[in-house]
Each structure stands twice: as C-alpha cells, then as structure tokens.
Ligand code: CP
C-alpha cells in the first residue's frame with residue numbers, strides 16, 4: 073500500500089514514472105465501476121475539478137465530500153471515516169487543515185491516501201508543476217526555479233519535487249517565512265542546489281522559472297494584516313521577471329491576487345504558464361491514480 077502525502081513519498085524514478093503515466097494518450101480504465109472519495113476541509117476549484125475529472129478519465133466515479141458533512145474527527149474519528157470509505161472506494165484523497173490528519177488516514181493503511189493540500193504540503197500541485205516545466209523545457213536537470221514569497225505548503229512540495237528531478241531551487245522569503253532547514257537539507261541531499269535568501273532579485277537572477285503563491289494561505293486569514301506587511305516588496309512584477317533568464321516561465325498555483333504577490337502584467341503576460349499548470353493538475357492526478365492503483369509499478 074503506497075500513499076502520497078508529500079512529493080518525496082515517491083522516489084526519483086517513481087516520480088518520473090508518474091509524469092509519464094500523466095501523459096498516456098489512452099489511459100487504461102482501471103477505475104471502471106469503482107469510486108474515489110475526495111474530502112475537502114477547505115475550499116477548492118482546481119483540485120476538486122482536476123481530481124474528479126482524473127477519476128472520470130480512468131472510468132471511475134468521484135464522490136466529493138465536505139469536511140463538515142462527515143464531521144472528520146468530530147462526528148467520527150479520522151480513522152473510522154477512513155476505514156469506512158476504504159470499503160467503498162479504491163483511493164481516498166483529502167484536503168485538510170492539519171497534515172497530521174492525512175498521516176492518521178495513511179496509518180489505517182487499508183486504501184491509498186492522497187494529500188490534496190495540507191498546512192504543510194501540496195504534492196499534487198508539485199506533480200502538475202513539474203509536468204508543466206517538463207513540457208516547456210524537455211529535459212529538466214540543470215534548470216533553476218526561483219520561488220518568491222511565502223515558504224509555504226506549495227513551496228515545500230515544489231522544492232522537494234524539484235530535488236527529485238534534478239532542478240535547482242532558489243527561494244526568496246522574508247525573515248521568519250522561509251522553509252525549514254530540514255526541508256532544504258533533504259532536497260540538497262538529492263544532489264541539487266537549494267538556496268534560501270531574503271532578496272527576490274538575488275533569487276531570480278538568471279532563473280529559468282519564477283514561482284509565487286498567495287501571502288495568506290487558507291487557514292491563515294487571522295494573520296492577513298501582518299503578512300501583507302511582511303511580504304511588501306515580494307511582488308513578482310515585470311522588473312523582477314526581467315532579471316530572470318530570457319524566456320523564463322512564470323508559475324502560480326492559483327488562486328492569484330493581481331497587484332499583490334504578482335502584477336497583472338506578469339500573470340496575464342507571455343511568460344505566464346498558469347493555465348497550463350491548472351490543466352496539468354488533472355493529467356498529473358490521473359497519472360498518480362494510475363500509479364497508486366498499480367499501473368507501471370514493478
Ligand atoms: N492550486 C489549487 O490547489 O487550487 P484550488 O485551491 O482551487 O484547488
């Protein structure tokens with residue numbers, strides 16, 4: 073039984089295999105007549121639609137459930153909810169406030185668990201993002217991605233995912249908002265260069281892609297004023313983009329706030345790959361489901 077709670081739950085070769093499965097033109101209908109449960113404790117546009125349509129693409133039936141509807145950990149324990157869903161579904165996926173919730177689901181070990189975003193990680197996003205970069209660049213190793221902004225769930229999964237495919241990462245985060253040293257060291261241990269600085273200009277100099285995300289993630293609404301203050305000067309605008317390599321790609325997991333973490337000219341401009349990223353969430357989810365269900369596993 074394999075689970076996908078963070079990008080590096082897959083080995084480098086497994087991660088690349090999933091990317092290959094994501095691009096299968098005629099995927100086997102391994103979910104014909106079968107179900108996948110998707111639990112959402114937080115709002116979603118891309119993740120819900122992309123994952124539901126990935127299930128449909130494999131012949132299956134997705135059932136999306138709001139957290140409060142099943143009372144995850146309130147009406148029933150997380151473990152009991154998981155054991156019951158495992159009797160109906162081939163995979164259980166969940167978007168949760170606390171990463172410990174998906175860990176508790178995985179410990180039940182009766183059905184593969186997929187993390188659809190937690191406070192700590194967003195590995196399905198990272199799969200789609202690396203797929204997007206591979207479509208743009210062909211070979212991935214030797215390229216550099218610059219992250220500008222919050223060292224959040226998306227930054228963490230992206231950094232780990234890049235380390236699995238040989239892509240260097242340069243993060244620019246305000247003091248107190250960076251990734252933990254353990255994550256940086258874990259990525260470096262796979263042989264890629266990973267640096268974390270405070271200055272966005274330093275991080276993006278000559279980079280092949282610039283990625284940013286919201287300054288206030290879901291669940292952090294109470295810190296909005298403080299965060300907006302801390303992230304002043306971290307907007308990805310045309311001046312910052314101009315410091316990157318010629319032809320550099322702009323990435324954002326979305327939802328985006330034009331005029332805050334990114335200027336309208338950048339996200340709506342020629343460098344932006346954000347709509348391909350959004351589409352690739354679906355292809356990546358289909359590849360991941362195929363792999364979790366045993367396709368292409370030795
Ligand atoms: N990028 C992403 O996960 O979007 P949603 O929150 O809309 O699912």
Ligand code: NVA
Pocket residue numbers: 189224225226285286288289290325326327
């Ligand atoms: N960091 C954001 C990503 C949303 C897809 C959040 O957690 O809200």
